Amino acid sequence: MDRFLYIAMSGAKETMHAQAVNNHNLANANTDGFRQALANANTVPVRGPVFDSRDYAQLGTDGTDFSKGQMQSTGRELDIAIEDEGFIAVQGPDGEEGYTRAGSLHVDAFGLLRTAQGHQVLGDGGPIAIPPAEKIEIGTDGTISVRPQGVGPEALAAIERIRLVNPDVNELERGDDGLFRMADGGEAPVDAEVRVVSGMLEGSNVNTVEALTRMIELSRHFEMQVKMMDSANTLEQSSNRLLGLG
Template identity: 40%
Template sequence: MDRLIYSALSGMRSSMEKQRVLASNMANAETIGFRAELMDARAVTVESRNGSLETRAMQSSAVRGADMSQGEMTLTGRSLDIAIDGEALIAVQAEDGSEAYTRRGDLTLTGAGLLVNGEGRPILGEQGPITVPPGGVMAIAPDGVVTVTNPATPEAPPAEIARIKLANPVGSQVTKGLDNLFRVEGGGVLPADLSATVKTGYLEQSNVKLTEVLVELVDQQRLFDMRTKLVATAKELDESGASLMRLS
């Protein structure tokens, strides 16, 4: 009897975790560059005392990846908005100072001239966070090169100050954190992709498909209800068996 309850509780916990992931995806359906989270479920077995039989198997569910398919690109016409063509990622500085990666390209300049994205993450170049001199007119080339033109001398050629690091994730194990940033699993940094290009004046939208998320939410709620009924059924069967033992 306990095996039935064990399996049902495992399924209930898996359904709850799945609903949490789906709710997070739905909440970020309008977030620039968001990648839908994917949940991975693995069996965790419980062996008998002598180690010969696997008597129970629970599910261990966790977010271990993301859907990396490209989202829709929308034209904004804003000179600091960029969207990446292909699979490259924009290198940013995380809160702990480490290098992390994102697809969010709604860039702005702080009062100190620091180039950040919409989440306030500093954009990284080859020499660290990119800082633009005050008073200059900034532009971003398709290869990620950041240039500045001095309004006082408009006839002078633009000065190159940095190049946005566009990292290549192909062949590397990257994981998505709770801060929506990607990192190399086990530590380390991704190599720069010198062939990657950006489209200025565009933003990549979230790749969450709301219709699919809603259908999955309904399915998971139904599964949770079915598994709850299994626990109730197990309780009834246990009480029936106990009453029979009392009669005997």
Template identity: 35%
Template sequence: MDALIYTAMSGAERALRGQQVHANNLANIDTNGFRATMELSTSRALGGYGYDDRHMSEMQANTVMDRTGTLKSTGRDLDVAINGEGYFAVQPPGGGEAYTRAGAITLDADGTMTVNGRPLLGEGGPIRLPQHTRVEIGSNGTVSIQTPGTADMQVVDKLKLVKAEGAELTKNAAGLLVARDNQALAADNTVAVQAGHLEGSNVSAVEEMVATMSLNRTFDVQMKLFKANDAMAEAGNRLIGG
């Protein structure tokens, strides 16, 4: 009976935490460039003498799905989407390097290109644009501008574009993607971008709803196990009490 309690408790906790992961995915179904979080359960032995046959279910939700989202045309010069595999590099608070598929670029007061308030990185660090009348982002990530009084486009910098498998990345507390080894990824010249477009979330509403329904059923089963354990405990007490 003691082992059954651990089984039911562990299973119920895993189901509840799994629902939180899928609820967060659904909440970001309209977030440009969002990468769905995947949840995986593993078995963990319970520490302490006499608990060798007790195991808990440990949920891991630190892997992202690298499926590509749908590209949407916006016609805006500063909107850019990754065409295929790859990520933009941004500078998170506190320094370092993080990665995102979001490409709705804005310019702050001093001309620094940012995505969701975080500086967009180029070959030499954050990209800062001088005064200009037009911006153009090439398919290889080059950023060109037309300065006032000129007709030619001049290359200012090049976006740092990287490539990594989903299993090589995890999300930090801010929801940005970072390398598991906390090292900066090398620029990859094979990554292509498409200006005037944004990538939608790669969350599938159907998949998330099915997963949530499955977890609801799992939680119901664990609650029935709790009730079954109570019934067995009561029967055992009656037998012992005569």
């Protein structure tokens, strides 16, 4: 009987985790460049000294769906979207290099180029600083050109290039801050083939209809597993009463 209870208990535990992951995806359905997380669970035997004695549900490594989100036109000169594959390199809160596809950029009060989440955008020489300018343009290769204040329209000068990378997505892991990093702790090399589109943003790749359907499905799974635990408890009590009669 305890095998029955153990399977139901471990299944309910992993279903709760899957619900948390799904809810996190729903909460980021409108976050630019967000990549939905995937929760996987597998049946794993409990290893004993002689034979495998139990099976239980074990959470696998959380994966990420790297499919593209829908492109949205904004017309804003500091909004950029990656055309195909690739990432924008930024500096995370820990000072380490991270990668994102969220391309809503702005210049802060100190002239530093940041994402909407506050991460500093990196160039070839580190964090990018923008001098006071009347116009800022970002080229398809990430080159930033500015027209300084008080000069004519012909005085457009390139000042820096956004660090664009395209690592193997299988070598990336998501951090608690939402940024992706190389699993080995290294830094991805610059990829000159990565292209951006100015005046566009890439939306989240979360399908809200599918996520809501998944939420209902997981809720029903959890209810079923709790009922299984109740049934196991009832059967155990019945068995104890029968043994007591003997």
